[in-house]
Amino acid sequence: MAKSKDAKKEVKKKPAKTDKEKKAAKLEKKKNSYD
Secondary structure, X not given: OHHHHHHXXXXXXXXXXXXXXXXXXXXXXXXXXXX
């Protein structure tokens, strides 16, 4: 459990690796806001 929590923190700290990932994240946020 502790390891996965640390991993999630690391992911949040790092910027999106690629433009594709950034776009995907934006789309996800839009989808979530509509729900």
